[in-house]
Amino acid sequence: MKIAVVCANGKAGRLIVKEAIERGLDVTAIVRGENKSTAKEVIKKDIFDLTVSDLEKFDVVIDAFGAWTEETLPQHSTTLKHLCDLVSGKETRLLIVGGAGSLYVNKEHTVQVMDGADFPDVFKPLASNMGKALEELRNRSDVKWTYISPAGDFQADGARSGSYILGGEELILNSKGESVISYADYAIAMIDEAVKGSHIQQRISVVAE
Numbered sequence: 001m002k003i004a005v006v007c008a009n010g011k012a013g014r015l016i017v018k019e020a021i022e023r024g025l026d027v028t029a030i031v032r033g034e035n036k037s038t039a040k041e042v043i044k045k046d047i048f049d050l051t052v053s054d055l056e057k058f059d060v061v062i063d064a065f066g067a068w069t070e071e072t073l074p075q076h077s078t079t080l081k082h083l084c085d086l087v088s089g090k091e092t093r094l095l096i097v098g099g100a101g102s103l104y105v106n107k108e109h110t111v112q113v114m115d116g117a118d119f120p121d122v123f124k125p126l127a128s129n130m131g132k133a134l135e136e137l138r139n140r141s142d143v144k145w146t147y148i149s150p151a152g153d154f155q156a157d158g159a160r161s162g163s164y165i166l167g168g169e170e171l172i173l174n175s176k177g178e179s180v181i182s183y184a185d186y187a188i189a190m191i192d193e194a195v196k197g198s199h200i201q202q203r204i205s206v207v208a209e
Helices: 011-022 075-087 121-138 183-196
Strands: 002-006 026-031 041-044 060-063 093-097 144-149 153-155 165-167 180-182 202-207
Touching: 002 011, 011 026, 011 093, 011 183, 060 075, 060 183, 075 093, 075 121, 093 183, 121 144, 144 183, 153 183, 180 183, 180 202, 183 202
Parallel strands: 002 026, 002 060, 026 041, 060 093, 093 144, 144 202, 153 180
Antiparallel strands: 165 202
16 A cells, blocks of 8 residues: 655644554655655655656545745645545545644534534634534545544644544543644554545544554
């Protein structure tokens, strides 16, 4: 299996690359600058400069793009559309590092985490833009996509426990009543999905046990 990790220099991207390599998978890092991941194979390109030929040899492309400033937040939609267009109609699967703000908190799927009164204002623009990108993704019947939302408390430097609980469209809590997962455990879930391909054209979610 050949896997490409787009934006492999980010905190999530590096851990996803590491997890895949430790399982003996063939991994290529796609980065704009110097490769900071543990991947030996590298494509040095901006995400918007990637072409169909760049991605056609991969079984799975993992999108670890992240934007945080007001000016770049809309790129959650534009970069994802670009990657979707590149793998449109192909067998290549596209896995996306998603957000938790768009997870639902009711069975009717009418209220999302970001709608809550206690959702921090500082995170609302990010959650809104990531949620918009997900809704656009749902319309892509031409792409074998999977969107993976982390728990509400997504801990960049959290420990790797080696396990997680798999959920779906709704926010789930662990046995301690917490919605938390480390980037390292999230990477396990991401590579599990990359290997198994069990949730094509679905959004799934993960939380630490």
